[in-house]
Amino acid sequence: MNGKYCGLRGMSRLAGLAVLLLGPASAWSGEISGTISFEKKAPVVGLIYLPGDEGLVGKDGPKLDQKDQRFTKPLVVGARGSKVTFKNSDTIAHNVYAEDTKAGANFDIGLAPPGSEHETDIGWKEGMVVQVGCKIHPKMRAWVANISSRFHQVLEFEKGIKTYDFAFEAPGNLKEVRVWLPRYDPVMVELAVGEEKTVDLMKKGKKYGTLLVKRG
Amino acid sequence: MKRNWCTLILGIGLTFSPAWLLFAQPPLGTPDVDDIEYPDDEPPDPAVVSLGKTLFFDTRLSKNQKMSCATCHNPDLGFGDGFGLGLGSEGNRLGRNTPHLYNLAWNVLFFWDGRAASLEDQALGPIEAEGEMNMNLDDLIPRLQKVPEYVEAFRKAFPAEQGRIDKHTLAAAIAGFERTLISDDSPFDRYLEGDAQAMSEEAKRGLALFKGKAKCINCHNGPNLTDNGFHNIGVGDGKDPGRGSILAGVTTQGAFKTPGLRNVVLTAPYMHDGSVGSLEAVVRHYVDAPKQKKNLSPLMVAIELDDFEILDLVAFMGALTDPVEIKPPVVP
Numbered sequence: 001m002n003g004k005y006c007g008l009r010g011m012s013r014l015a016g017l018a019v020l021l022l023g024p025a026s027a028w029s030g031e032i033s034g035t036i037s038f039e040k041k042a043p044v045v046g047l048i049y050l051p052g053d054e055g056l057v058g059k060d061g062p063k064l065d066q067k068d069q070r071f072t073k074p075l076v077v078g079a080r081g082s083k084v085t086f087k088n089s090d091t092i093a094h095n096v097y098a099e100d101t102k103a104g105a106n107f108d109i110g111l112a113p114p115g116s117e118h119e120t121d122i123g124w125k126e127g128m129v130v131q132v133g134c135k136i137h138p139k140m141r142a143w144v145a146n147i148s149s150r151f152h153q154v155l156e157f158e159k160g161i162k163t164y165d166f167a168f169e170a171p172g173n174l175k176e177v178r179v180w181l182p183r184y185d186p187v188m189v190e191l192a193v194g195e196e197k198t199v200d201l202m203k204k205g206k207k208y209g210t211l212l213v214k215r216g
Numbered sequence: 217m218k219r220n221w222c223t224l225i226l227g228i229g230l231t232f233s234p235a236w237l238l239f240a241q242p243p244l245g246t247p248d249v250d251d252i253e254y255p256d257d258e259p260p261d262p263a264v265v266s267l268g269k270t271l272f273f274d275t276r277l278s279k280n281q282k283m284s285c286a287t288c289h290n291p292d293l294g295f296g297d298g299f300g301l302g303l304g305s306e307g308n309r310l311g312r313n314t315p316h317l318y319n320l321a322w323n324v325l326f327f328w329d330g331r332a333a334s335l336e337d338q339a340l341g342p343i344e345a346e347g348e349m350n351m352n353l354d355d356l357i358p359r360l361q362k363v364p365e366y367v368e369a370f371r372k373a374f375p376a377e378q379g380r381i382d383k384h385t386l387a388a389a390i391a392g393f394e395r396t397l398i399s400d401d402s403p404f405d406r407y408l409e410g411d412a413q414a415m416s417e418e419a420k421r422g423l424a425l426f427k428g429k430a431k432c433i434n435c436h437n438g439p440n441l442t443d444n445g446f447h448n449i450g451v452g453d454g455k456d457p458g459r460g461s462i463l464a465g466v467t468t469q470g471a472f473k474t475p476g477l478r479n480v481v482l483t484a485p486y487m488h489d490g491s492v493g494s495l496e497a498v499v500r501h502y503v504d505a506p507k508q509k510k511n512l513s514p515l516m517v518a519i520e521l522d523d524f525e526i527l528d529l530v531a532f533m534g535a536l537t538d539p540v541e542i543k544p545p546v547v548p
Contacts, residue, residue: 139444
């Protein structure tokens, strides 16, 4: 494979988050693991998840903060019926808006002064990841996913690194794995226990990377 | 491009020094080519850049064949035209100032109102605009196809597209060239690399003011000294909606893109309407309360600078100068 390798760091981060997400006593019967690699530059962020779980429904929604003229996270996940809180911890005014007709997300919180918070319903189509931005500072971009499944992982890619390992526990009854990457074609893979699959990551009809995913 | 341990140490020093913590903006620095978001995630082939450069200088791209991209974006005039308002190919005045092209490879949205989401979109805009080059692409493509040198150049530049001459390859070539207009070796960059003598004492004081009480860094931040944002700074009569004509909202009315300041001394006159002739006058615009206050950005707060401080700021902006020399190509 080309590029640098950050498997161990990625694994430990994912394992830690999985523990936080599922609790130390979780005893899911399986594991989803694999490698995602890019031929050129990695995107900013990705999301891997297993649909079919409703564990996030009814939980508190995510918070997305703005600081130093950046969103503090590239992607947050919330379930239908919850709200995403947009906070401005910066010293200057910002804004948050989305215009995604395909997803059914169209909102604009207006001028958000420093210190302000604003809640927006996660009411767009389930499974859709919506880009949000600041009208004042268009370089500020982040994504909010409407995902009900507790079995998900946000993959924060780093500049100059092309290959990432991932792994997290998952119940055996959820067979489908989905991967979302900004501006890439969505990926859906059905995996039986013990199975491994390799999928091309495509953008505008061209291959830009490879996903290797297996179920332990 | 130019990275060494001095930069790293200075960067760490700036990041953790108490003075730096006063500010919460992307830090000033030297642009990093690894941060450029190319359409295909990698720089274009040199053949694409060479073709784009030739097209940039070719008057065939205007209907009356009197105007090229370089007519208004003149490399010898800071990739501007020196006029307050731009000129169309029929000698008509346009509504806004001709923006410079330095370091657009890192930019996000293009034109003063941000109506183009990529350099490729931007490149075709003035060619097709009735008041500018007034060239219908359906007429331009066959005009280029009649030139054997272009047929060969497109074949070399776009083998995957079988050398097709169409609006996509045309835009890709021009944008590919424009992304090479990189200015990253100014006295300020050398100062950041550790050369304490690279900037004058006036410029050093200007830098401190820029980051401090003059508050310039609120919008002119990051390696290209722009937040890539849109702000209403009270220039003009308030009738031009600017970004507001593209995107509705309270924050966009009368707002215009923050221009990057690299080579800014070469790009006069200033502001979206070219109404300010010197950098000193630009700074005074922020010191004097703008007369047009409707929808004024909340960042437009009162600042106090004396005459010497204004000159120090201008000296700092002068230290951002690293001209991009372009030898005009032979147009077939």
